[in-house]
Amino acid sequence: MQSKLKVALAITLLTLSLTSVAEPKRPECVAPAKPGGGFDLTCKLAQSGLVDLKLLDKPLRVTFMPGGIGAVAYNAMVGQRAKDNNSIVAFSTGSLLNLAQGKFGRYTEKDVRWLAVVGADYGAITVSSNSPYNTLDDLIQALKKDPSKVVFGAGGTIGGQDWMQVALLARAAQVDPRKLRYVAFEGGGETLTAMLGGHIGASSSGLGEVLPQVEAGKIRVLAVLSDERLAGAYNYIPTAKEQGYNISWPVIRGFYMGPKVSDEDFTWWQQRFEKMLAMPEFDQLRTQRGLFPMNLTGKELEQSIYQQVETFRALATEFDLIK
Template structure:
C-alpha cells in the first residue's frame, strides 16, 4: 500500500514539475530589432524567428518588430521603463549595443538594467567598397584617406563613437590619420549605408560581415578586409584580414538577446534552456551559417559576466578617443 501511495506521489510531483515547466513557456513571442529592417539586428531576430518555428520550440510564430532610434537606445529604455516583465519579448543586441552602453548613450540606464539571456553567434567588422572602386586592398584605401581624407566618405549604420565608427577610427589611427578628419556619414541601421554605397553616394562602408554576405553574392561589392584574428572559413577565406595587411585591428561582434528586468527567474530559465537546446540543432546551425555568423554560444550568468566585462573594455577604448569618462 505504501509503495502505491509513494508511486502516486512521485507521479503527481513529476506531473506538477512538467506542468510548471510548460507554463513557463510564453504563449506569444516577439523579437525586437532596435533599428530599421535590413541590418544586423534584423538578421539576429530573423535567425531566432525561423529557427524556433522550424524546430517547434514555440507553438505560434514569433513576431519580429522594428524599433529604430539611437541605435538601440529607444528600445532599451522602452523595455526597462514600459515593458519590463514581458517574458515573450526578446531584444536583439550586438557588440555595438555594449559599446554604446559603455559611453552612456542609453541614457540613465546601464548594463545592469536588463537580463542578458543568450549569445548565439559572432560576427566580424569589415571595410567594403563597390566592386568598381579604385582601391584593391586596405593599404590603398588608407593611403587615399591619408593623402586627402575629404575625398573618401565612409558610411555606417551608427553615429560617431559607435562600433562602425570605432573600427574605421582604429584603422585610421594605425595608418597615421587623425580620426577626427575622416568624412563619416551616419545612417540608421546597416541596410542604408549599403544602399548609399551602391548608389555611389559614399565610397566606403564600415559594417559587419554578416550584413555583407548577401551583397557579396550579388557581385556588386568587395570586402577589402575582415577584422578577425585569422581568415574566415569557406567561401570567405579569400578575404584578407586587416592584420595580415599590416593593420593591427580586430573587431569581433557577438550577437544575442536580452529580456526585460522584471521577467521572472522561471521565465528566464525557460528561455535559457530553450536556447541551449536550439543551438545544438542542425536547423539553427544552418540558419546561423547562412547569415555569415560564426559559432559563439553563451547563456545566463556566464553571458551576464561577459557582457559586463566587455562594457568595461569598450569604455577604456572609448576613453582613448575622448568619447567616455
C-alpha cells in the same frame, strides 16, 4: 525519511513549476533598427531556429524599433516593458559599446536580463564593386593623402561600433580619426543603399549583414577584422592584420529581455535557446547567414558582458568619447 520525502517533493514541485510555464502568447523579436541590418539578421536567425526547429509552437514575429542605434528599444524594455515575457530584443557588440559610453541614457548594462548569444560576426570594410579602391591599402593611401576625400558611412553615430572600426583602422594607419568624414545611418540597410548609390565611398559593418550584396557582386570586401582568415566559403577575404593593420573586431549577436521578467519566464526562453544552440541543424542555419559559432547563455553570458563593457569604457575614454 520524512526529510527525504520533503526534499523530493520540493524538487518535484520546482521541476513542475519550470515546465508548466506557458509559452508566450505572442512571441516577438525586436530588432532595434530599420529592416535590413544586423539586428534584422539576428532576429531572423532566431525566428528560423526557434520556429523551424519546433522549439516554438507559435510564430515568432519580428518587429522594428529604430532610434538611437538601440537606445529607444533599450529604454522601452527597461522603462515600459520590464515584465514583458513575450519579447526578446536583439543586441550586438555595438550595443555594449554604446552602453559603455552612456548613450542609452541613465540605464546601464545591469538594467536588463542578458538571455543568449547565438553567433559571432566580424567587422568588415567594404566598398561598391565599381570603387577605385581595390585593396585596403588603396583606401589607406587615399586617407593618408587627404582624409576629407574619403566619405565613410555606417549604421551608427560617432563612437558607435562601425565608427570605432574605422577609427581603429585610421589609428593603425597613423591618420587622426577626428579628421575622418563619417555619415551616420540608422542601420546597415540604409548604409548599403547609400554606398550603392555612390553617396559614400566606403563602409564599415559586420560581414554577415553585407554577404548577400557581396555574393551578388554589388560590393567588395577590402578586409575582414578577424585574427585569421575565416574558414570555408569566405577564406578568400583578406584580414586587415595580414595587410599590415593590426585590427580585430568580433561582433557578437544575441538577445536580452526586460529586467522584471520572472525567473520562470526567463528560464523558459533560456532553455529554448540552449536546446537550439545544441542542434546541428541550427549550426547550418547560422552558417547560411554568414555567422560563426559562439554560444553563451545565463550567468556566463552576463559576466562576459559586464567585462566587455568595462573594456569598452576604457577604449571610449582613449578616444575622448566619454565626457
